[in-house]
Amino acid sequence: MNLPQAGDFIDIHTHGSGSADGIFSVENIMAHEGTDPTYISANAFTAGIHPWHLNEANMESLLEFIRKISGNPSLIAFGEAGFDKLRGPSIELQRSAFAEHVKIAGENGKPLIIHCVKAWDELLAAHKNLKPATPWLVHGFRGKRELALQLIKRGMYLSFWFDFVLRPESAELLRYLPEERIFLETDGAGVDIREIYKKVSGDLAVSVDELKSIILGNYKQLFT
Numbered sequence: 775m776n777l778p779q780a781g782d783f784i785d786i787h788t789h790g791s792g793s794a795d796g797i798f799s800v801e802n803i804m805a806h807e808g809t810d811p812t813y814i815s816a817n818a819f820t821a822g823i824h825p826w827h828l829n830e831a832n833m834e835s836l837l838e839f840i841r842k843i844s845g846n847p848s849l850i851a852f853g854e855a856g857f858d859k860l861r862g863p864s865i866e867l868q869r870s871a872f873a874e875h876v877k878i879a880g881e882n883g884k885p886l887i888i889h890c891v892k893a894w895d896e897l898l899a900a901h902k903n904l905k906p907a908t909p910w911l912v913h914g915f916r917g918k919r920e921l922a923l924q925l926i927k928r929g930m931y932l933s934f935w936f937d938f939v940l941r942p943e944s945a946e947l948l949r950y951l952p953e954e955r956i957f958l959e960t961d962g963a964g965v966d967i968r969e970i971y972k973k974v975s976g977d978l979a980v981s982v983d984e985l986k987s988i989i990l991g992n993y994k995q996l997f998t
């Protein structure tokens with residue numbers, strides 16, 4: 775497994791960003807794209823079925839794709855997978871696909887990256903009912919403090935939506951949460967992960983180097 779080094783900026787969730795000096799990028803593969811991991815230039819990757827691209831006809835073939843690449847040493851987690859009540863198939867089909875992701879993650883001893891939109895009750899119920907063997911990381915989080923605490927109480931990690939975390943109003947939430955549960959990401963949006971670190975380090979009243987150390991520790995705790 776390729777590991778981030780001390781001093782790296784860790785971009786925990788991106789799409790097509792590749793690699794750069796001093797930046798450890800985790801590329802997300804969406805199964806419907808059928809991307810060959812051999813051609814990924816990022817340092818590590820995750821793979822899953824995004825609910826936007828799930829349907830009755832393709833679920834089994836997409837799950838088979840994930841199983842096929844599950845042994846790749848650069849694959850550090852499964853997902854993104856989860857629930858979306860604004861876009862995607864029936865919630866029943868989303869539940870079925872999500873349960874399979876949880877099973878595959880458990881079988882391979884790797885975390886699960888979560889996509890969740892307007893479906894937090896579904897996610898919390900799934901965590902309670904499925905009793906996952908590996909931890910979950912919620913990507914793109916931009917919710918309220920009470921929700922964040924509910925997720926953390928269940929052992930989840932949070933990676934913050936890049937647009938949200940760059941806003942002044944995110945500072946209060948960041949300062950309230952345990953630092954050992956946070957990650958930062960660009961989601962492939964063309965923003966600079968270094969600027970995100972700079973903003974968050976100010977919010978937490980720590981240096982950028984201290985924030986790098988915090989998130990590196992979180993990475994090691996979650997993925998190794």
